[in-house]
Amino acid sequence: MDAKDVWIFCEIAFKGIDYDSFTDRRVSPSVIGKKLGLDEKTVRSRVKKMENDGFIKYYQAMPQLGFFAFKNINTYRFEALNISTKHGVIKYARGLPFVVDIVDYLGNIVSISIAGGSSEEIDQVATEIANRFELLKWRLGNCGVKNPLIIPDKLDWKLIQKLRYNALSGINEISDSLSITSRMVRYRITKLLGSDMLRVRAIINSQKQQGLIFYELELSVDASSRYKIINHLREIYVEHLWSVRTIAEKILLANLFAFTLAEPEEAYVDVLKLEGVRSCSLFIFKEIVEPKRQNWMDDLIDQKIIIESKFE
16 A cells, blocks of 8 residues: 555545545545545545455445434543553443444553533543543544434435445345335435435454554644644645644644554654644554444434334
């Protein structure tokens, strides 16, 4: 893999929620190409190679969380006393309702994203996790959940259920299983994606990374220097910096990738030399932890199908 492959992967795995343009249940190759300065054919062939090589494990479908009356998603970073405790945290969090994502890092760090009706409700869940395992906890940020534009019916929910862990399932396979026409399946899936009712993202196979390392730099900065530091990061790391965002007035979170173990530590040392940077923490990505099947979201989808059946 080269840097262009990684950038394409980041767009379909981490940034799909930002796009309005989907084709074939992936982010549009033409949209990615325009953003990255690549032609559509190149993007399409590189994505296909990542799929065939097993780097992309599968495509996961997630319904719009506003359908379940959620208003916010908060992300927290937890620090355990040791790695054994961290593994206990991950096992526990996988069984908790409303946990959207668990990101495991090398060492004793894990981050967890939680959905809820309010930030206060979510904070209570995060605090309960921290207290149970005697963890250090800090919030990385939050994002609001969009209100749904349309209300899915029973068939929509059944399609979402079919796509949950194989979002690229064949049209004919789905039509046969639901006893509807292929044309109807294609139309409904297009509607789900086009109305922002469904998000599709690529899931990485961490066993196939072959030297690729994702890492985060969390920077404490002088507020007056924040934009200057962001520009410096973009100039220094160019194509290896795929995301940088402000998570608090004086905190920046930079997401990068590298191809050697030395690069993350070198980046850590180098950013500390930037004017306005007070401190820096380095977190090396291990994997996005697979959700349990069946989990709370699958249960909510099942409930929606049952409720809609009553109105038939």
